Amino acid sequence: MKRYFRGFIDYEKEEKWINEQSQKGRQLKKVFPFYYGFEEGGSEKYTYRIVLLPKDRQDYLDFLESAGVEIVCIFNKWVYVRRKSTEETFELYTNYASKIIYYKQISHFYFYVLIFNLVAGILNLFLFFMGEGEKSDVNALSSLFNFFVVILLFFAFKKIHRKKKILQQDHGIFAD
Amino acid sequence: MSDEYAPLTEGVYYILLALYEPRHGYGIMQFADDMSRGRVKLGAGTIYGAIKSLQKKKWIVPYDEDGRKKEYIITDLGKEIVKKEVERLKELYKNGQHLLSQEE
Known part of the structure; x- marks a missing residue:
């Protein structure tokens, strides 16, 4: 487990940083305030997305799972999700x-x-x-x-x- | 009846077509991808939002709610909307074709 102590306000910068870590073979597992835990090893690469949860959060999370999205962890109003990297970009909102x-x-x-x-x-x-x-x-x-x-x-x-x-x-x- | 809704977005159109058979999130995604030969990629968040509003309009309903993987299916009202949309698309297509054939 590789630990990082950091804080982000801009979720897009955070997402970019997490994806860079994934490319380097560190896969996000846990998020707490100012803390990120990564799992090392493994050749699989992932694309991570940080998503703001709507009010009906459980319904939304269940739906994401039914659509083949892996839930990594939840922190406050945000959910960290991922999918194995392919040539296609992984986006949750497409129109x-x-x-x-x-x-x-x-x-x-x-x-x-x-x-x-x-x-x-x-x-x-x-x-x-x-x-x-x-x-x-x-x-x-x-x-x-x-x-x-x-x-x-x-x-x-x-x-x-x-x-x-x-x-x-x-x-x-x-x-x- | 449907005039106030038309035209449908590509996403909504393919979601409605997909739900002529009960499908869950991933099934809808796959359907749109296959039918459009990879052109229409629908994100899970986009489908979720569309499903919520289609349910409100009663164009689709949940189907057999066992477990957490919810499936949905189109209603008669939804089918009516699709029919009208196909008519509208036919008109667009015919007019386009007509003009193109004159050009040649």
Whole structure:
């Protein structure tokens, strides 16, 4: 088992990194906050996808399995799935309409987490100014962390939002 | 009746055709792939979303829910929609063919 300690905000960057690991013979097995566990050895190569789960998650997961998708692990609202690499690319969303809906769900997710961190950051900053001593230092650090995450989320949100907009423009001209 | 739905997307069209026999996710994917000779590749997420909305419209229903691998089948209403869509496609095809034959 090869362990990595890392964190990602942008799920596309995370996905790219996991797929690079797979090419190097390290297959993802476990995901916890800031932790990735890979299994080494084995010649099989896989394509991994990170998918935001909809509300009816169990139904969705069962369906993915019935469609030949292997569920690797679930972390919070995200599921890590894979399929053996072939010449065909492995995509879960293959037409304009479903991609647009999917990107909309992701941008909403980023947006809510961003607002949460923004509020937490302001609250921590407020506690820092109100408090004294070591305890308020913790608030200051938490606040900094919250604002840092807000910035990262903002860029991730903008990226997905732009992708969605481009798809919507194309969709208007060339409907599926 | 079906005018408000037409035209169907390629994905929905092939899903409906696939469900003239009960099929689950992978079966639908394979069907679309085979029928279109590899041209139409449907992702699992796309099929899932389509199946949910087709169920809401009552064009398809779950078939024999044993185990977690759910199968679906087309309804009479769904078949009606397919018939109308094929008529529409015939018109498109005929007009296209007609114009092409004049060109030659």
